Amino acid sequence: MGRILVVEDEAAIAELLSMNLRFEGHEVRIAATSDEAVQAVRDSLPDLVVLDWMLPGEPGVALARRWRADARTRDLPIIMLTARSDERDMVQGLDAGADDYLAKPFSTTELMARIRSVLRRRLPEALESAVEIGVLRLDPVTRRVRAGQTEVALGPTEFRLLRFLMTYPERVHGRPQLLDRVWGDHVFIEERTVDVHIKRLRAALQPVGCADMIETVRGAGYRLTSSVPGAAGGLAA
Template identity: 65%
Template sequence: MRQQPRVLIVEDEPAIAELIAVNLRHNGFCPTWAMDSASAQIELDAVLPDVILLDWMLPGESGLVLAKRWRAHSRTKDVPIIMLTARGDEQDRVSGLDAGADDYIAKPFSTKELLARVRAVLRRRAPEQVGGVVAVGALSLDASTYRVTYGDEALKLGPTEFKLLHYLMTHAERVHSRAQLLDKVWGDHVFIEERTVDVHVKRLREALGATASLMIETVRGAGYRITSQVTAVVKSKASA
């Protein structure tokens, strides 16, 4: 039997937490509730969830502080985080994404939309397993083994950054708008804001390092592209 995805709900309002938990349980998820930062850390240390629903305003440390800490820790850095908060203006959303959240949903929200976003981050967690190696200059990505290298240096990327880089490399030199990247990489842009792309491009550049990050260009008013003087070469393992 397939294991139910585990969802850690970090929410200090019992009524909201119970509503979320009931809907998750009825839709094939296994929810766990923590009402503050301390109990959330205890739950996280005990069992690593598949998704974290994290309220911004919590007793003790805020959700923003927790998101930054979990993103910085090797054990939790790849667990998808959806921020839940009543703070809905653009700067707050940007702050949440910059702290490491994968998505952001403002209260009040419908449980149907929340479930759709949970499913969306789970789909994005693992990159598509497309065989073959794609190379742009000294940058190489092997989708089968989930390895990225620049020259002789191995690079570590999160799942979303890996998918973003894979798409850019397989469409090198082309300029892609934020909407196009959301459609092709996330596949669920109805729920995700375009500003999310900027945050993940920033993370991708940081993961690539000072030299390789220069290959990711921002084209003002248009979007992003990956570029190199070397033509991208795709070696498909399936091809003769």
């Protein structure tokens, strides 16, 4: 399931959320201040942040704006919690970049449902959903990849790499981002490692005619396209 960061300075609420999230199979990290939250995201990018508006130090709404302005955290799903229930506050929270907004006191059941909804919308692999792009179908539950009726044999790293690329098709992903989301940014390995595994992934997809779905965008990174491209400017083999 997903890696969830709970940013909440009220210990009882943080522990309640942690208990419910772990029960649903998520990995949970708790941060009680804005500084702890910044460090937690710097250590390892979570799949979703449950973010309290009122925090010691920088308020949650300012954190959300900061994360949205950073390329590394631009797509980080955020659900904001706040005692401020005024409509203007809700609009301000959403404008800051929150994907959803829940006023305190809230129903834990409702929050869990909203977390599932945001993850399903923003990160389908966290909910073990099968992904289909073009002729490729990846099933994270059975850990099988097929091109039509033909099964594609992949190593574990190539599987995770393809899973991420298929989850965000047509987007360009730089090497640092791929290291962050596929290997985990707490793992210190060279960026060129990504190139090695891209090469292995293409080799595995070659027999089923899908190797060229993995595009190299010069000076930017890699992307997965839904169709096999022909020669185009800005692309390299």
